[in-house]
Amino acid sequence: MASYSTADIASWERFYRANFINSLTGFKSVNLIGTVNTAGQVNLGVFSSIVHIGSNPALIGYINRPLKAAPHTFANIQSTGIYTINHIHPSFVQQAHQTSAKYEEGISEFDEVGLTPEFRDGIAAPFVKESLVKYALSLQEIIPIKLNDTFLVIGEVMAVHIDHDIVAVDGFIQLDNTDTVCSNGGDGYYKATLINRFEYAKPGKIAQTLPVAGE
Amino acid sequence: MASYSTADIASWERFYRANFINSLTGFKSVNLIGTVNTAGQVNLGVFSSIVHIGSNPALIGYINRPLKAAPHTFANIQSTGIYTINHIHPSFVQQAHQTSAKYEEGISEFDEVGLTPEFRDGIAAPFVKESLVKYALSLQEIIPIKLNDTFLVIGEVMAVHIDHDIVAVDGFIQLDNTDTVCSNGGDGYYKATLINRFEYAKPGKIAQTLPVAGE
Numbered sequence A, B: 001m002a003s004y005s006t007a008d009i010a011s012w013e014r015f016y017r018a019n020f021i022n023s024l025t026g027f028k029s030v031n032l033i034g035t036v037n038t039a040g041q042v043n044l045g046v047f048s049s050i051v052h053i054g055s056n057p058a059l060i061g062y063i064n065r066p067l068k069a070a071p072h073t074f075a076n077i078q079s080t081g082i083y084t085i086n087h088i089h090p091s092f093v094q095q096a097h098q099t100s101a102k103y104e105e106g107i108s109e110f111d112e113v114g115l116t117p118e119f120r121d122g123i124a125a126p127f128v129k130e131s132l133v134k135y136a137l138s139l140q141e142i143i144p145i146k147l148n149d150t151f152l153v154i155g156e157v158m159a160v161h162i163d164h165d166i167v168a169v170d171g172f173i174q175l176d177n178t179d180t181v182c183s184n185g186g187d188g189y190y191k192a193t194l195i196n197r198f199e200y201a202k203p204g205k206i207a208q209t210l211p212v213a214g215e
Helices: A006-011 A014-024 A072-080 A090-098 A109-113 B006-011 B014-024 B072-080 B090-098 B109-113
Strands: A002-005 A031-036 A042-047 A050-055 A058-064 A082-087 A133-145 A150-162 A181-184 A188-198 B002-005 B031-036 B042-047 B050-055 B058-064 B082-087 B133-145 B150-162 B181-184 B188-198
Touching: A002 A006, A006 A014, A006 B150, A014 B050, A014 B058, A014 B150, A031 A072, A042 A072, A042 A109, A050 B014, A050 B058, A058 A133, A058 B014, A058 B050, A072 A082, A072 A133, A072 A150, A090 A109, A090 A181, A090 A188, A090 B188, A133 B133, A133 B150, A150 B006, A150 B014, A150 B133, A181 B188, A188 B090, A188 B181, B002 B006, B006 B014, B031 B072, B042 B072, B042 B109, B058 B133, B072 B082, B072 B133, B072 B150, B090 B109, B090 B181, B090 B188
Parallel strands: none
Antiparallel strands: A002 B150, A031 A042, A031 A082, A050 A058, A058 A150, A082 A133, A133 A150, A150 B002, A181 A188, A188 B188, B031 B042, B031 B082, B050 B058, B058 B150, B082 B133, B133 B150, B181 B188
């Protein structure tokens, strides 16, 4: 095994370092965040830093890069307080990735990449029509991370749209059944296959596998 | 598609809600965090909330649940300032999951589940010998999330151990080549398969696929 120190990492060319550190954290949830600005202009961006904060209340976070690098989604969430998170599937991986291009504020990424904005339930932010698992969030808190000028943006789940059939009797959503995609690094998109579910672990006896839907 | 509101979610039985919200965020990076307390007692826990904060400096975060639910890893990181993050592979998924059992502080999860602590490079925290991709972090900041009494714990990468062969020429670590596992919900473990890598996206032309190692 090779070993790399902080000094080694700091010495690397910046794209090499970004690829390496971005993949070091493991496979990631990758999603499209839909927003609208105060003039009604829709925006769509791909984010791979969605993180579970808690289930009760249902809080979900994401890391926004420094404002100079990623201004539009952040500004729209700040001004409207509402955004959507949409799972990505293999049929539109390339379009999803393309939303990472730096389009001007007046441009709709939906139009540019060929995805369809969908407004439902009186929620101001657009969902992605092509997505099979999607939810809207109401902004709860923006926490600045001073170490590198990023932000932890936390929202509460206010509306979920999903096929009821894919939710197991215990609430587990078996995301391989919806072909939800995950990512690695900044540009690798992956399909996931279930190895096993395990029962709730307790000391003294190793947790056994759980039956899964269809078995 | 079914729709669920904040009120629906709040009304659900707590394990159903936890399963649902935990899988709603998509596939997750799942890892073992290794720590040691001031008395030298090793600790190992499974965490599925690792999040990339930035590449330069190389900062990686994770969400620690409220202290009553998850005290040991957090206390050890606070007192020593050092911890390791270790990727999980199919050969020890069951052992990794078992570290989520609530063992007493004096118990080593390494011993209980059958994994091997490995000390290297003078770093006080234990790595997991069986892991093929692992790194040590030095604590930079603990940010309390007052909304639900959780914490964002941020460290800087101080040592990475990985087979050099699996790092592509551009720094990308193709994690399916190491059989790194990802998770869904609190108890589902998955294998990931590459769909495609895409080039850096720019406005005006849809990003094309990148060649991957072995092609």
